[in-house]
Amino acid sequence: MKTQVALFATALAAVLAAPRALAQTTIPVGTARVDVTPDYPTRLVGYESRRTESEGVASRLKAVAIAVGADDQAAVLVAVDNCAVGAPVVEQVAARLARKAGIKRERLAVCSTHTHCAPGLAGTLDFIFGGGLPDDQRARLAKYTAQLTDAIEKVALDALADRAPASLAWTQGRIDFAANRRVLKNGKWIGFGVNPSGPTDPSVPVLRAVDAQGKVKAIMLGYACHCTTLGGEFNKICADWAGYARDEIEKRNPGSTALVVIGCGADANPEPRRGLDDAIHHGTALGSLVDGLVKSTMTPLPGRIDARLKRIELPLEKIPSRAELVALAAKPAAQGAFARSLLERLDRGETLPTSVPYVVQTWCFGDQMAMVFLAGEVVVDYALRIKWEAGADRLWVNAYSNDVPCYIPSRRVLSEGGYEADFSMIYYGRPARFAPALEDRILGAVHDLLPAPFDSPRPVK
Numbered sequence: 315m316k317t318q319v320a321l322f323a324t325a326l327a328a329v330l331a332a333p334r335a336l337a338q339t340t341i342p343v344g345t346a347r348v349d350v351t352p353d354y355p356t357r358l359v360g361y362e363s364r365r366t367e368s369e370g371v372a373s374r375l376k377a378v379a380i381a382v383g384a385d386d387q388a389a390v391l392v393a394v395d396n397c398a399v400g401a402p403v404v405e406q407v408a409a410r411l412a413r414k415a416g417i418k419r420e421r422l423a424v425c426s427t428h429t430h431c432a433p434g435l436a437g438t439l440d441f442i443f444g445g446g447l448p449d450d451q452r453a454r455l456a457k458y459t460a461q462l463t464d465a466i467e468k469v470a471l472d473a474l475a476d477r478a479p480a481s482l483a484w485t486q487g488r489i490d491f492a493a494n495r496r497v498l499k500n501g502k503w504i505g506f507g508v509n510p511s512g513p514t515d516p517s518v519p520v521l522r523a524v525d526a527q528g529k530v531k532a533i534m535l536g537y538a539c540h541c542t543t544l545g546g547e548f549n550k551i552c553a554d555w556a557g558y559a560r561d562e563i564e565k566r567n568p569g570s571t572a573l574v575v576i577g578c579g580a581d582a583n584p585e586p587r588r589g590l591d592d593a594i595h596h597g598t599a600l601g602s603l604v605d606g607l608v609k610s611t612m613t614p615l616p617g618r619i620d621a622r623l624k625r626i627e628l629p630l631e632k633i634p635s636r637a638e639l640v641a642l643a644a645k646p647a648a649q650g651a652f653a654r655s656l657l658e659r660l661d662r663g664e665t666l667p668t669s670v671p672y673v674v675q676t677w678c679f680g681d682q683m684a685m686v687f688l689a690g691e692v693v694v695d696y697a698l699r700i701k702w703e704a705g706a707d708r709l710w711v712n713a714y715s716n717d718v719p720c721y722i723p724s725r726r727v728l729s730e731g732g733y734e735a736d737f738s739m740i741y742y743g744r745p746a747r748f749a750p751a752l753e754d755r756i757l758g759a760v761h762d763l764l765p766a767p768f769d770s771p772r773p774v775k
């Protein structure tokens with residue numbers, strides 16, 4: 315008897331000490347995927363060094379959607395195999411989904427996998443093609459942009475139509491094929507490479523949806539790494555490691571749909587990155603890790619998403635003078651072409667923009683987990699700082715979301731200078747580097763959007 319009482323007391327103490335577990339609720343969840351591989355050659359975007367249209371297909375490009383929630387509470391996330399799905403496409407899709415399905419803007423997220431082996435899109439990264447494109451190549455990119463816009467709308471509507479009761483859960487693992495790529499000397503950027511002492515975010519957040527029959531329906535994962543195992547010499551269409559990770563997860567979970575989203579990996583490259591075999595290796599390793607996590611015990615998520623979205627302006631530093639632009643206009647390739655385009659704008663009587671429009675979005679799954687969506691090519695400091703300030707054990711930070719206006723350097727990266735701080739701005743048509751104030755402005759927007767308890771400082775365990 316005495317032993318039984320002791321056992322009971324021990325069991326009671328264990329129950330009382332356990333973290334507040336959420337009873338598993340069901341919520342409508344739907345998925346869909348659509349092939350977005352063009353059946354014609356196009357200019358692939360991501361490397362200035364490429365000079366010709368694509369030469370074949372190494373792997374198929376997809377747009378994959380997950381829809382969560384009923385009626386006017388439905389939220390849709392679309393993950394697209396593209397370098398940079400910008401605001402012109404995303405806002406067009408958002409307007410159509412609002413009209414056809416009543417989806418509120420804050421309940422749509424469009425995320426790019428940032429593969430550098432997908433077609434360029436009209437209105438995004440225009441200056442990566444240097445002095446411009448022949449008319450026929452430009453026409454094919456415009457055609458693809460229209461087709462991709464339709465495809466993103468279709469896959470979102472298909473996912474909404476597919477909704478059926480399911481339960482959601484999440485967890486996090488870690489993998490380390492992302493390497494910080496900013497090589498520094500005396501605190502200044504000197505080139506691309508591998509910087510073993512530079513920061514990365516190795517976390518692999520995973521969301522799982524299980525249907526009423528107990529079958530895994532959807533698996534979404536995030537990882538903060540450029541989708542650039544394949545370099546500029548590779549000119550075939552390919553979804554890179556993100557596509558191979560998806561394939562591996564779906565192979566191990568027949569009937570499921572896998573989505574890959576990219577975290578704050580703008581200053582991280584896959585390592586090694588010698589070609590297709592490495593892309594397959596990284597993707598398969600990540601898919602295998604995620605499959606193990608999906609089969610483990612995960613934290614249940616509630617059946618409601620609190621979605622919020624905020625638009626802010628990020629300040630640019632000193633805008634170049636006409637005299638400075640005239641000097642730059644003589645330079646070759648993208649730099650000269652961009653300076654000449656800015657001079658043409660001045661000649662038309664326009665003033666050059668002094669800021670960059672920026673969108674921040676949050677999806678909170680009760681107080682269990684908050685997903686933060688940041689636009690652009692966001693460097694790792696943002697994920698680390700958001701997690702430090704709001705709790706790494708309950709934050710999922712996505713970049714390349716809703717727009718890809720340019721790189722988003724931190725104060726640290728701006729002070730070090732180099733590609734992500736300076737040269738890359740040309741490709742995106744931005745007339746100057748950012749002012750250091752951008753970092754606090756983005757963090758301020760994230761905290762404005764995150765409800766309590768996420769908004770309160772909570773140091774990492």
Ligand SMILES: [Zn+2]
Binds near residue numbers: 540691
């Ligand atoms: Zn990039």
